[in-house]
Amino acid sequence: MSHHRKTRHYPLLICGTSFAGIGAGVAIGKDAFLVERSSSVGHEFIGAIHPGVARDKLPNSTFARELQEEMLDRNLLGEDGTIHLPGVHPVLCKHIHDQALHVQFMTEILAVERLPQGGFEVEIFHSGGLETIHVNEILDTTSTRLSTPQNLYTSTDKKSLNAYLHHAENDAHTPEPFHEEMSIVHGRFPTEIIVKLTLDAEIEWPEARKMLHDLWASRPKEWSSYTLAAVADQFEMKVPAGPFELEKGWNWLPSIGFENPLEALDQGYMFLINKEELTHAAIQKG
Incomplete structure (x- = not known):
């Protein structure tokens, strides 16, 4: 050196x-x-x-x-x-x-x-x-x-891309996930709703973001009032x-x-x- x-x-x-x-x-x-x-x-x-x-x-x-x-x-x-x-x-x-x-x-x-x-x-x-x-x-x-x-x-386990969701009503009922690789978790407050999209380990960042946005664009009616407020800037890894x-x-x-x-x-x-x-x-x- x-x-x-x-x-x-x-x-x-x-x-x-x-x-x-x-x-x-x-x-x-x-x-x-x-x-x-x-x-x-x-x-x-x-x-x-x-x-x-x-x-x-x-x-x-x-x-x-x-x-x-x-x-x-x-x-x-x-x-x-x-x-x-x-x-x-x-x-x-x-x-x-x-x-x-x-x-x-x-x-x-x-x-x-x-x-x-x-x-x-x-x-x-x-x-x-x-x-x-x-x-x-x-x-x-x-x-x-x-x-x-x-x-x-490099982990071979699946990872996830997470995002905060927003709803105008603080006490709105959160529907069930509409995709098999999708899960919902909550933070400290009721308004902190986090969506997680589980992905294969080899999927890169641009593709992962596109998958999340495409999934959200095709969400069912009961999810229509929810919006993506902020998408994580890195993967949740195992x-x-x-x-x-x-x-x-x-x-x-x-x-x-x-x-x-x-x-x-x-x-x-x-x-x-x-x-x-x-x-x-x-x-x-x-």
């Missing part, structure tokens, strides 16, 4: 400002460097319009419990675990700011190489151009394993939760593998906390 500037060094590189990535970042604090290829956060749930499976269980970590309480106070989370996705985005951004996390958006990982003396050399591309950084460890929380750009993960060790010091913990956003954040946090405790115990034993 070529060097274009003074090489920066970080104890931990976190790939993805996913819910798990942000949880992990909060756990490790200033020692973490988070890189995100998009300009958003929590996109695996928020951008996919995927509220996940509602659970009312208590998170493991103190941070996730405090966030859960904050979301309840802000009316973003129901007592039954249902979540209002759009309102969570600014809350995550606030915590990134308050925790002073080092986050760099619109950044692509181009290559990763193990260094002879330990750790990794990572080539990234961002608005400032090419840059090489050195990191001790890597935690990838992305759905497609973006830290392995030459060998991205990916195993992990963690998976790619190499020593390089782990993959896909955020979308967890049941809902709060669990993903909690598991990202706990993964780093548990890892730090194991390392400390090993040092004490040594």
